[in-house]
Amino acid sequence: MVISNPIYFIALPLIAAFLLPLIGKVYKPLIRIFPGLVFAFMAYISFDLFLNLQAGEAKIIQIAGWEQPWGINLVYGHFSGFITLIITTLAFLVWVYSYKFKKVGFDNSQKFFILLMLMVAGSIGVVLTGDIFNLFVFIEITAISSYGLTAFYKGRDGAEAAFKFLLIGALSSTFLLLGILILYTQTGTLNMAELAVKIKTIEPATQALVLILFFVGFGIEAEMFPLNGWVPDAYSQAPAPVAAAFAGMLAKSGIYGLVRIIYTIFDLNGIFGLLLIMGLLTMVIAETAALKQKNIRRMLAYSSMGQMGLIMIAFSLNTKSGIYAALFLMFNHAVIKTMLFFSAGFLTYTTKNKKISDLDGFGKIMPFTALMFGLGAFAIVGFPPFSGFWSKISVLVATADKGFYLVLATILITSIVEIVYYFKIIGRLYFKKAHKEVEVHKPSWNAQIAMLILAVIIITIGIYPDLITGYITNAADALFDKAAYIKHVLPNLTLN
Amino acid sequence: MQEYLTYSVYGSAILLMLIGLYAALVKKNLIKIVIGLSILDAGVHLLFVAVGYLNNATAPIFSEAVIGKNVVMADPVPQALVLTAIVIGFGVTAVALALVVRLYRKHNTTNIDEIKNLKW
Numbered sequence: 001m002v003i004s005n006p007i008y009f010i011a012l013p014l015i016a017a018f019l020l021p022l023i024g025k026v027y028k029p030l031i032r033i034f035p036g037l038v039f040a041f042m043a044y045i046s047f048d049l050f051l052n053l054q055a056g057e058a059k060i061i062q063i064a065g066w067e068q069p070w071g072i073n074l075v076y077g078h079f080s081g082f083i084t085l086i087i088t089t090l091a092f093l094v095w096v097y098s099y100k101f102k103k104v105g106f107d108n109s110q111k112f113f114i115l116l117m118l119m120v121a122g123s124i125g126v127v128l129t130g131d132i133f134n135l136f137v138f139i140e141i142t143a144i145s146s147y148g149l150t151a152f153y154k155g156r157d158g159a160e161a162a163f164k165f166l167l168i169g170a171l172s173s174t175f176l177l178l179g180i181l182i183l184y185t186q187t188g189t190l191n192m193a194e195l196a197v198k199i200k201t202i203e204p205a206t207q208a209l210v211l212i213l214f215f216v217g218f219g220i221e222a223e224m225f226p227l228n229g230w231v232p233d234a235y236s237q238a239p240a241p242v243a244a245a246f247a248g249m250l251a252k253s254g255i256y257g258l259v260r261i262i263y264t265i266f267d268l269n270g271i272f273g274l275l276l277i278m279g280l281l282t283m284v285i286a287e288t289a290a291l292k293q294k295n296i297r298r299m300l301a302y303s304s305m306g307q308m309g310l311i312m313i314a315f316s317l318n319t320k321s322g323i324y325a326a327l328f329l330m331f332n333h334a335v336i337k338t339m340l341f342f343s344a345g346f347l348t349y350t351t352k353n354k355k356i357s358d359l360d361g362f363g364k365i366m367p368f369t370a371l372m373f374g375l376g377a378f379a380i381v382g383f384p385p386f387s388g389f390w391s392k393i394s395v396l397v398a399t400a401d402k403g404f405y406l407v408l409a410t411i412l413i414t415s416i417v418e419i420v421y422y423f424k425i426i427g428r429l430y431f432k433k434a435h436k437e438v439e440v441h442k443p444s445w446n447a448q449i450a451m452l453i454l455a456v457i458i459i460t461i462g463i464y465p466d467l468i469t470g471y472i473t474n475a476a477d478a479l480f481d482k483a484a485y486i487k488h489v490l491p492n493l494t495l496n
Numbered sequence: 497m498q499e500y501l502t503y504s505v506y507g508s509a510i511l512l513m514l515i516g517l518y519a520a521l522v523k524k525n526l527i528k529i530v531i532g533l534s535i536l537d538a539g540v541h542l543l544f545v546a547v548g549y550l551n552n553a554t555a556p557i558f559s560e561a562v563i564g565k566n567v568v569m570a571d572p573v574p575q576a577l578v579l580t581a582i583v584i585g586f587g588v589t590a591v592a593l594a595l596v597v598r599l600y601r602k603h604n605t606t607n608i609d610e611i612k613n614l615k616w
Binding site: 133140144147159163167171174177178185190 | 517520526529533536537540543544547573574577580581584587588591592595596598599602611613
């Protein structure tokens with residue numbers, strides 16, 4: 001269709017976010033309905049664009065008529081299209097889940113939806129842009145709106161979590177800016193494709209410095225090990241749909257930025273070894289920490305960090321099967337973690353501390369939500385008929401192909417740790433007697449619909465993985481083929 | 497002489513960044529931390545502008561007066577970038593101060609050591 005243009009992914013939520021207060025003046029309930037319309041339209045055009053994308057092609061959009069490499073461009077290829085599809089679909093589901101969000105008034109949902117739309121615009125911008133400074137701007141849009149979302153509840157310690165997040169975020173984005181400055185002084189360009197060509201002229205020492213600055217800049221959103229101190233606090237203090245959105249969008253755009261600069265721009269020995277080490281550290285430390293968490297949201301946050309570590313390991317293999325596994329993991333992490341956060345949000349709705357021990361016997365008290373949580377837990381640890389199985393097995397195969405048996409063993413051991421702490425919760429849900437006097441908050445119908453859609457996705461992909469494997473293979477090829485990216489963006493340049 | 501001047505600009509930019517980093521990482525007062533972040537930002541911005549500077553160059557404005565003449569212009573790109581970066585830095589500072597207000601109202605202190613409901 002004519003209307004399907006990647007520019008809408010960024011322009012539409014930005015305009016809608018700032019129009020929302022005005023629309024609310026016309027008719028109050030529109031505050032809730034309008035974001036849904038925007039997200040539904042975005043999901044529609046992302047499906048339309050992605051399914052009509054020819055193999056090996058990429059859509060390039062030049063903004064404001066400036067020719068590349070001088071102007072800002074958006075690159076909608078197979079890889080970025082796939083991530084965009086995940087983000088837009090999740091954004092719509094988060095809206096469905098939070099439609100009746102906190103009935104206390106429209107003021108709250110107005111703030112919530114404005115910030116959510118800004119975050120969606122930012123994270124899609126990170127994925128689509130082909131200009132490295134523009135990348136920084138979108139990272140900052142995403143970051144600032146997520147600070148706001150973290151501090152959303154006044155009753156909890158949201159402000160404290162948000163300030164911690166802001167402190168790490170502001171420092172690391174300054175380093176990112178510094179890295180961009182060094183790249184610009186060395187090459188005189190900001191276009192990612194042209195940078196990829198000119199990077200060879202930079203000395204390896206300078207490249208390594210820039211790379212480390214970029215690792216710090218993106219690592220915070222990708223939940224990489226030394227920079228993920230904010231994650232458990234933000235995930236446990238923010239509203240449940242926001243935690244889901246962080247896992248599904250913020251972390252995805254962070255890892256996208258990291259992987260894009262590693263695969264497309266830099267040309268340096270040992271770069272994948274660094275990523276492998278960071279991934280292993282992130283995974284091992286996060287999964288061990290998850291084991292002893294008493295708060296369910298903190299546990300899910302640590303588990304999310306562990307998954308991101310696994311994704312980094314898969315990306316660090318630098319083979320097509322590794323990228324394939326990583327993309328499949330990203331898809332599963334987005335879908336399943338969202339499911340877990342959605343269901344955990346209602347399971348612990350009435351308890352103040354969100355303790356795991358408060359969940360005793362909830363399998364009988366809230367059968368639907370407990371079932372959904374159980375399904376998510378089974379899927380994320382990688383049991384067969386669920387989608388998590390296929391991604392886990394492809395990671396293991398890719399690692400074995402590369403010959404990293406020690407890494408393979410580590411992944412298996414942490415998987416067992418994962419099984420232990422998820423099954424601890426399932427055991428409490430189904431095999432323990434309920435506490436007396438439990439308050440129950442029935443999940444609203446819209447939240448049930450959102451969870452049901454996610455469940456259908458998890459089971460369908462689990463039974464028919466062929467539905468998406470073709471697209472993931474295309475996306476992996478697109479990321480792996482650096483020359484094709486440069487050729488699409490700058491047809492007149494040759495890579496030599 | 498001119499060289500020393502250039503070096504002094506770079507030097508002061510790096511000095512600003514170090515001062516900002518020190519304040520953001522070492523100080524205990526929330527307001528001082530926010531000020532440190534601003535100073536750090538200012539250092540990077542100064543570095544940006546210094547990179548785009550050229551000796552004896554004019555402002556990068558395309559006008560009748562420069563057409564056909566051999567005029568050296570300063571690099572406009574860092575200037576455009578630094579404008580954007582300043583706006584972003586302003587936004588971050590505003591959000592940070594809003595959070596400080598919230599924290600102060602809740603805990604009645606701006607000392608970071610006394611605010612530890614969450615594990616730091």
